[in-house]
Amino acid sequence: xxxxxxxxxxxxxxxxxxxxxxxxxxxxxxxxxxxxxxxxxxxxxxxxxxxxxxxxxxxxxxxxxxxxxxxxxxxxxxxxxxxxxxxxxxxxxxxxxxxxxxxxxxxxxxxxxxxxxxxxxxxxxxxxxxxxxxxxxxxxxxxxxxxxxxxxxxxxxxxxxxxxxxxxxxxxxxxxxxxxxxxxxxxxxxxxxxxxxxxxxxxxxxxxxxxxxxxxxxxxxxxxxxxxxxxxxxxxxxxxxxxxxxxxxxxxxxxxxxxxxxxxxxxxxx
Amino acid sequence: xxxxxxxxxxxxxxxxxxxxxxxxxxxxxxxxxxxxxxxxxxxxxxxxxxxxxxxxxxxxxxxxxxxxxxxxxxxxxxxxxxxxxxxxxxxxxxxxxxxxxxxxxxxxxxxxxxxxxxxxxxxxxxxxxxxxxxxxxxxxxxxxxxxxxxxxxxxxxxxxxxxxxxxxxxxxxxxxxxxxxxxxxxxxxxxxxxxxxxxxxxxxxxxxxxxxxxxxxxxxxxxxxxxxxxxxxxx
Ligand SMILES: Nc1ncnc2c1ncn2[C@@H]1O[C@H](COP(=O)(O)OP(=O)(O)O)[C@@H](O)[C@H]1O
Ligand SMILES: [Mg+2]
Numbered sequence: 001x002x003x004x005x006x007x008x009x010x011x012x013x014x015x016x017x018x019x020x021x022x023x024x025x026x027x028x029x030x031x032x033x034x035x036x037x038x039x040x041x042x043x044x045x046x047x048x049x050x051x052x053x054x055x056x057x058x059x060x061x062x063x064x065x066x067x068x069x070x071x072x073x074x075x076x077x078x079x080x081x082x083x084x085x086x087x088x089x090x091x092x093x094x095x096x097x098x099x100x101x102x103x104x105x106x107x108x109x110x111x112x113x114x115x116x117x118x119x120x121x122x123x124x125x126x127x128x129x130x131x132x133x134x135x136x137x138x139x140x141x142x143x144x145x146x147x148x149x150x151x152x153x154x155x156x157x158x159x160x161x162x163x164x165x166x167x168x169x170x171x172x173x174x175x176x177x178x179x180x181x182x183x184x185x186x187x188x189x190x191x192x193x194x195x196x197x198x199x200x201x202x203x204x205x206x207x208x209x210x211x212x213x214x215x216x217x218x219x220x221x222x223x224x225x226x227x228x229x230x231x232x233x234x235x236x237x238x239x240x241x242x243x244x245x246x247x248x249x250x251x252x253x254x255x256x257x258x259x260x261x262x263x264x265x266x267x268x269x270x
Numbered sequence: 271x272x273x274x275x276x277x278x279x280x281x282x283x284x285x286x287x288x289x290x291x292x293x294x295x296x297x298x299x300x301x302x303x304x305x306x307x308x309x310x311x312x313x314x315x316x317x318x319x320x321x322x323x324x325x326x327x328x329x330x331x332x333x334x335x336x337x338x339x340x341x342x343x344x345x346x347x348x349x350x351x352x353x354x355x356x357x358x359x360x361x362x363x364x365x366x367x368x369x370x371x372x373x374x375x376x377x378x379x380x381x382x383x384x385x386x387x388x389x390x391x392x393x394x395x396x397x398x399x400x401x402x403x404x405x406x407x408x409x410x411x412x413x414x415x416x417x418x419x420x421x422x423x424x425x426x427x428x429x430x431x432x433x434x435x436x437x438x439x440x441x442x443x444x445x446x447x448x449x450x451x452x453x454x455x456x457x458x459x460x461x462x463x464x465x466x467x468x469x470x471x472x473x474x475x476x477x478x479x480x481x482x483x484x485x486x487x488x489x490x491x492x493x494x495x496x497x498x499x500x501x502x503x504x505x
Pocket of ligand 2: 315317357434
């Protein structure tokens with residue numbers, strides 16, 4: 001089992017990339033948020049056996065990562081960490097759908113394998129785009145963007161506090177587990193009873209902390225919503241980025257870009 | 271408010287689960303005074319301090335800040351003039367960066383942007399933490415967290431500073447810096463602490479709490495010299 005606290009620290013690492021100053025980072029969070037949402041909709045809207053047509057979509061996150069100077073390896077590592085879920089979702093498709101739909105160099109390919117591959121690709125595209133958004137905008141930037149786009153204030157406030165206190169909670173959890181390990185027989189895992197008690201205490205402590213944080217917020221004039229955090233400024237570059245991205249998605253979705261690209265490639269070869 | 275006085279009269283409070291925490295506390299703290307609040311664990315110090323900013327409201331008796339009694343209706347006014355520094359800075363630093371956290375109070379007061387900016391800059395400078403402005407709070411050291419939390423309170427420009435064990439968890443140097451910093455403030459100060467040396471350094475007057483009652487109230491030198499009294503109160 002991956003250690004939850006190290007996993008959280010890594011999310012912190014991803015977020016600290018968001019402090020960079022590149023053309024991608026300077027874009028308004030709203031522009032990136034809308035573009036990413038449109039991207040996800042585009043990726044999932046293809047027919048379920050589509051593979052080739054999905055490929056050009058990779059250009060979008062790859063371009064953002066390259067301009068935003070985010071290491072590809074980091075995003076790749078997260079995708080690998082999360083990939084078992086995608087595999088589980090699609091693993092039965094090859095068994096259920098055995099209709100042969102294509103031949104690749106003498107190999108008969110069934111619809112099931114194509115849709116499985118398609119699921120993996122879409123997973124990589126959508127999760128990759130979300131991680132890219134996070135690395136190029138930062139958690140707080142994304143929250144601010146959501147707030148300005150009309151997400152309920154209470155929700156945005158909760159997201160912000162979640163991000164702040166999940167680290168504190170993880171630290172407390174890690175300390176509890178360590179304290180248990182130091183006083184228990186080496187190697188013997190905790191019994192269900194002990195785990196239950198530890199989890200219960202953690203929950204109670206989290207609840208107490210919630211009350212204390214709320215007092216501290218009230219003491220400084222909190223009235224139910226965190227005020228606009230960062231002033232966002234929409235510039236021409238944002239409009240250009242958004243229109244460009246949407247046009248690109250439309251071209252991929254309806255203009256059969258991959259076929260076009262393939263034909264171009266063939267022609268230059270000849 | 272012309273006078274930054276704090277007054278409690280026959281203050282009683284029981285927690286919702288029935289624990290009686292305060293059983294009749296009375297005192298009056300004048301403008302500009304610096305008062306230490308000492309007592310064993312569970313004596314009721316934190317509970318008392320939560321009454322001074324209206325986070326808890328008395329079951330019986332009254333608390334007045336300036337000319338204003340602390341009630342549901344006067345909370346905004348009271349919280350404007352009383353700045354509270356909580357025991358665990360983690361509870362107090364809830365915004366994504368130190369700068370945004372310091373701005374939290376002023377923004378809630380609906381101050382114009384330039385005024386918020388001025389206050390953030392000045393309070394960070396007052397605690398010597400300008401360089402922490404863009405940092406997320408969870409990566410700060412204990413002393414830095416404490417400084418940031420104090421800046422967040424100073425930014426509201428309160429008349430009265432209330433502190434719950436401000437020196438707990440600090441190393442000796444951070445502790446010395448903190449004491450020097452607090453000494454420089456001209457506010458009316460109320461400081462709960464186990465750190466009797468800090469109280470000696472910082473406060474001319476000391477109130478001893480014991481099981482929810484005031485056991486002694488007088489000049490710090492006299493009160494903290496009374497070994498019998500202190501031993502009787504578990505100190
Ligand atoms: N949230 C709570 N619910 C019930 N009892 C509490 C709560 N907080 C504190 N108490 C009780 O109130 C009493 C006073 O506590 P507190 O004010 O925290 O003391 P101090 O800060 O002096 O150590 C203690 O007996 C404590 O157990
Ligand atoms: Mg206490």
